[in-house]
Amino acid sequence: MSTIAGWGRYPIVQGTERRSEDLEAATRDALLVRGLGRSYGDASLPPLEGQTVINSTLADRLIAFEPETGILRAEAGFSLFDLNRLFLQRGWATPVSPGTQFVTLGGMVASDVHGRNHHVKGCFGEHVRALRMRVADGRILEVTEANERELFRATLGGMGLTGHILEVEVQLEAIPSAWIFRESLQVYNLAELITNLRESSLDWPFTACWVDSMKRGPQMGRGIVTRGRWAEPHEAPAKPPRPRKGPAVPIDFPGWVLSSLTISAFNSLYFHKHGRSLKRGVVHPWTFSYPLDAIGSWNRIYGRRGFAQYQCVLPIENDPSVVQRFFEVMTSSGEASFLTVVKDCGAEGKGMLSFPRPGISIALDLPMHADKTQAITDALNEVVIAAGGRIYLTKDALTRPDHFRAMEPRLDAWNAVRKKWDPDGLIRSALSVRLLGDEA
Amino acid sequence: MKAVILGGTKGMGRELARCLAERGDRVFLLGRKPEVLEKTAKDLEIRGAAGGVATTLCDLRRPEGFGPALDQAQAALDDFDTVIVTAGMIGGDQASLEDDAEACADLLTVNFANTILFCEEARRRLLRRGGGNLVVFSSVAGDRGRKPVILYGATKAGLSSYMEGLDHKFHEQGLRALLVKPGFVKTGMTAGLKPPPFAGEPRPVAERVLRAMDRGDSLVYVPAMWRWIMFVIQLLPRAVMRRIGF
Numbered sequence: 001m002s003t004i005a006g007w008g009r010y011p012i013v014q015g016t017e018r019r020s021e022d023l024e025a026a027t028r029d030a031l032l033v034r035g036l037g038r039s040y041g042d043a044s045l046p047p048l049e050g051q052t053v054i055n056s057t058l059a060d061r062l063i064a065f066e067p068e069t070g071i072l073r074a075e076a077g078f079s080l081f082d083l084n085r086l087f088l089q090r091g092w093a094t095p096v097s098p099g100t101q102f103v104t105l106g107g108m109v110a111s112d113v114h115g116r117n118h119h120v121k122g123c124f125g126e127h128v129r130a131l132r133m134r135v136a137d138g139r140i141l142e143v144t145e146a147n148e149r150e151l152f153r154a155t156l157g158g159m160g161l162t163g164h165i166l167e168v169e170v171q172l173e174a175i176p177s178a179w180i181f182r183e184s185l186q187v188y189n190l191a192e193l194i195t196n197l198r199e200s201s202l203d204w205p206f207t208a209c210w211v212d213s214m215k216r217g218p219q220m221g222r223g224i225v226t227r228g229r230w231a232e233p234h235e236a237p238a239k240p241p242r243p244r245k246g247p248a249v250p251i252d253f254p255g256w257v258l259s260s261l262t263i264s265a266f267n268s269l270y271f272h273k274h275g276r277s278l279k280r281g282v283v284h285p286w287t288f289s290y291p292l293d294a295i296g297s298w299n300r301i302y303g304r305r306g307f308a309q310y311q312c313v314l315p316i317e318n319d320p321s322v323v324q325r326f327f328e329v330m331t332s333s334g335e336a337s338f339l340t341v342v343k344d345c346g347a348e349g350k351g352m353l354s355f356p357r358p359g360i361s362i363a364l365d366l367p368m369h370a371d372k373t374q375a376i377t378d379a380l381n382e383v384v385i386a387a388g389g390r391i392y393l394t395k396d397a398l399t400r401p402d403h404f405r406a407m408e409p410r411l412d413a414w415n416a417v418r419k420k421w422d423p424d425g426l427i428r429s430a431l432s433v434r435l436l437g438d439e440a
Numbered sequence: 441m442k443a444v445i446l447g448g449t450k451g452m453g454r455e456l457a458r459c460l461a462e463r464g465d466r467v468f469l470l471g472r473k474p475e476v477l478e479k480t481a482k483d484l485e486i487r488g489a490a491g492g493v494a495t496t497l498c499d500l501r502r503p504e505g506f507g508p509a510l511d512q513a514q515a516a517l518d519d520f521d522t523v524i525v526t527a528g529m530i531g532g533d534q535a536s537l538e539d540d541a542e543a544c545a546d547l548l549t550v551n552f553a554n555t556i557l558f559c560e561e562a563r564r565r566l567l568r569r570g571g572g573n574l575v576v577f578s579s580v581a582g583d584r585g586r587k588p589v590i591l592y593g594a595t596k597a598g599l600s601s602y603m604e605g606l607d608h609k610f611h612e613q614g615l616r617a618l619l620v621k622p623g624f625v626k627t628g629m630t631a632g633l634k635p636p637p638f639a640g641e642p643r644p645v646a647e648r649v650l651r652a653m654d655r656g657d658s659l660v661y662v663p664a665m666w667r668w669i670m671f672v673i674q675l676l677p678r679a680v681m682r683r684i685g686f
Contacts, residue, residue: 002634021450021628058628058642061483086462086487 001050007299008040010306010368010397013430015045016052023059023075027134027164030054032429034160035077035104039111040309041397042430043159047440054164056106063167070172071129076106076165088178088285089240093230095173096124099341101290105168111394112157112354116206116228116289119346123356124170125156126349132167136422140166145350154417156351159393161432162418177236180206180288182228183280186271190221190324194316194360197344200227206288212267213340213364214260216331220324223342224274231282241284248296255303258367263336302367307338309395310377311363312384313345313356322387323360329383330364333376337364352414355392363395374398381407393431404435411436441465443522443573444513446498446558449473449480451627452577453526455646461489468513468520470498471527500527500550506561514565522573522653523562525555530592530629537591544591551595556602563606563615571614573653576603580623580661583670587685607658619659620649623666638665 005012017034020026027033033054034044046053056077063073070092072083080101083094098113107113112125121127131143131152143152143163155162183204187193193209200207204227211223292298299307314322330337341363345356366373377398384391390407391399405411415436425438432438443460447453449471460467461484469484471477474497481493494516498509513520531537531547538544559576566572581589582596603619610617624630624639640663652660661667673686 019626019628019631021454061479062486063479063482065486 004034004045004053005037005306006040006042006044006397007038008307008309008368008397009299009302009304010308011042011045011430012306013045014049016050017055018052019055019058021058023054023056023077023164023166024134024140026054026059027166028138029426030134030164032160032427033076033106033164035107036079036102038100038103038107039394040307041393041395042434043111043394043396044107045430047428047430047433047438056104059166060104064169070174071169072172073130073167073169074105075167076104076109078105078168079103080105080108084285085243087172088175091175091178092172093175093178094124095121095127095171097289099290100293101286102293105170106160106165109156109165109168110158110160112349112351113394114345114356116208116226116343118356118361119201119207119344120205121173122346123156123349123351123354125351125354127171127173128156128168129171130167130169131155131165133163133165135163136424136426150417151421153350153352154414154421156349157354157393158352158414158418159429159431161427161429161436162421163427175230177231177233178240178285179231179236179282180228180285181231181235181281182226182283182288183278184224184226184274185278186222186274186276187225188222189219190327193221193223193225193342194320194323194344196225197342197360200225201344205229207344209342210270211340211342212271213327213330213337214264214267220327220331222271223340224271226288228283228288235282237282241286244284244286244294246294246296249298249300251300252303253301255305255367258302258336258338260334260336263338266338302338302365305368307368308366308373308377308397309363310337310366310380310398311355311361311392311395312380312389313359313361313392314384314387314389315357315359317358319387322383322389323362326362326380326383326387329379330376333372333379335366335369335372335376337366339363339365352410352417353393353408355390355394357390359389361392363392378403393435396431399435401435401437441522441573442468442517442520443524444468444470444510444517444520444562445524445526446470446500447525447527447577449476451526451629452622452625452642452645452649453524454480455642456524456526456649457484458487459646459650461485461487461493464488464490466490466517467493468517469493469495470509470513471495472497472499500554500558501546503554503557506558510561510565519569520572521566521569522575523559523566524573524575525558525562526577528555528577534588534590534592547591548595551592552598555599559602559606563610566615567610567613571616573616573618574603574606575618575620575649575653577620577622578603580621580666580670583621584673584676584681586673586681604658611658616653616656616658618649618653618657620652621659621661621666621670623661623663623669625662638663638669 477495581593
């Protein structure tokens with residue numbers, strides 16, 4: 001027995017994590033499978049103290065790869081870190097990458113992850129060709145769009161609750177080089193941010209914006225827009241990028257390290273360090289895609305209290321001012337988000353419960369302060385509900401079930417599929433108990 | 441490098457096989473289960489093992505198969521220069537072994553007698569070609585007689601002693617006998633046990649062993665910290681060892 005937590009280290013439960021190289025055997029009658037534990041809240045936690053979850057990370061064999069087509073099949077515990085390490089140099093990349101490479105293929109499917117190229121490539125699930133799953137009645141099935149359409153679509157973004165993912169087959173993307181050509185520029189307010197982000201997305205496959213979330217008033221929403229594409233061979237260094245290992249945070253920082261004051265100072269510094277001019281050049285793919293991976297155990301900077309991520313997407317077709325409202329509620333709450341990222345999302349994908357939809361996605365990091373973090377989550381969720389948006393379950397630890405239902409008209413349809421494949425509710429997590437009404 | 445691996449389908453052996461494959465070495469797998477061998481071979485091929493990965497059955501409980509299995513590997517690799525042994529067993533906890541003579545005999549036979557018989561077959565073949573690497577995974581459990589691992593530790597103490605002897609006698613003739621002493625590593629084998637502080641992950645462990653192989657070392661602790669942990673444990677007086685549970 002030991003402690004199990006997501007990346008936000010809130011909540012933390014006592015439980016057993018059982019690692020196995022033989023995922024097929026280990027998932028027999030299993031409650032839940034977790035991978036590298038990078039979802040932030042309670043998605044990979046057992047419902048009750050003392051329960052056992054299966055850890056998939058040792059089940060990471062490659063099963064098939066076709067060098068002509070780029071179709072890769074691997075066990076669910078295979079990590080994106082290894083995928084990048086082995087395949088970037090061969091001219092293949094994952095078509096969709098989240099902000100960290102310390103995730104497993106199984107986790108990428110369960111969260112139906114999106115990345116900075118969502119406006120062109122959609123979610124990871126759009127590129128998944130097949131899954132091998134152990135469903136609740138014990139059977140092991142090959143699940144594709146063609147043969148089990150409902151289950152396939154419910155599993156993309158289904159948080160591991162529709163069955164245990166054993167293998168994933170995905171179409172990789174051919175890339176001209178393993179390096180990234182990047183441009184970045186300052187924006188000085190929210191309107192400029194959104195305009196710039198949307199214009200950048202017309203020409204660039206990767207776009208996102210870091211925001212100084214402490215600024216209020218006319219400078220609210222100032223930040224740095226970053227856009228990129230795979231570098232052409234003539235632009236890139238001749239050698240493929242080498243994996244890098246950065247420093248790690250050795251201890252839990254004390255709580256005062258991240259206060260409104262220090263966060264504000266850091267944000268200002270980061271904003272002004274960039275300077276007014278457009279910056280451009282070829283960068284290491286990790287620097288571009290996974291800046292935080294460079295610092296091991298970075299979640300420790302939030303100290304023992306942990307932190308809550310909050311990510312929502314707000315539709316802006318009808319009412320673009322909703323983003324303004326969201327920022328006003330956030331900045332007037334007195335709670336400081338250390339790292340805020342804004343991104344424009346493209347069309348909805350296949351996943352029945354997948355997070356992205358057209359609009360503006362906003363991700364916050366909130367140091368955990370007992371009741372205050374709950375209150376700000378509630379307040380932000382009310383803005384999201386009023387705007388017809390939704391939240392990202394992979395980041396969530398604090399949303400209330402009635403709020404979740406109010407923002408998810410898709411929930412009934414997904415519940416019906418889950419119920420069909422797992423009528424007795426054998427597969428559950430702390431998240432499914434908190435939000436979906438499962439019994440612990 | 442042209443390496444034969446006994447135990448390369450699981451745990452540290454699998455990770456070491458992957459390290460070799462990813463840098464384009466040739467690998468031949470020995471193991472007990474055909475379907476597991478086949479899946480592992482495919483994994484290694486995709487990772488970059490040169491010339492495809494062939495396999496054959498070999499079981500530490502059947503010493504009569506050791507010679508033929510190594511002959512097959514020799515033919516398939518067109519002579520190997522490296523033999524790696526990571527196979528072995530924990531054999532249940534000490535208390536249950538104390539009441540089960542059969543399980544005890546099995547543990548002693550597999551981990552000690554038969555592992556050494558396998559190494560002898562490998563040693564003869566390596567010396568015949570003028571030398572090569574013999575890499576054997578023992579354990580820090582062999583460094584000191586300890587309450588929770590009396591029998592398992594005894595098999596590993598014997599294996600460590602054998603490897604040291606080989607190094608002394610055959611180093612001149614080109615045999616590089618590398619004794620690997622893993623501390624607690626989080627593999628499938630240790631999945632049911634509570635990890636102590638300084639428990640290692642298979643990948644960094646395999647990378648460290650690979651560096652030791654390339655340097656031609658004769659002893660390596662993995663993770664490195666365990667060298668110092670065992671140094672201290674070896675210094676503890678018997679009166680203290682009798683009192684503590686470790």
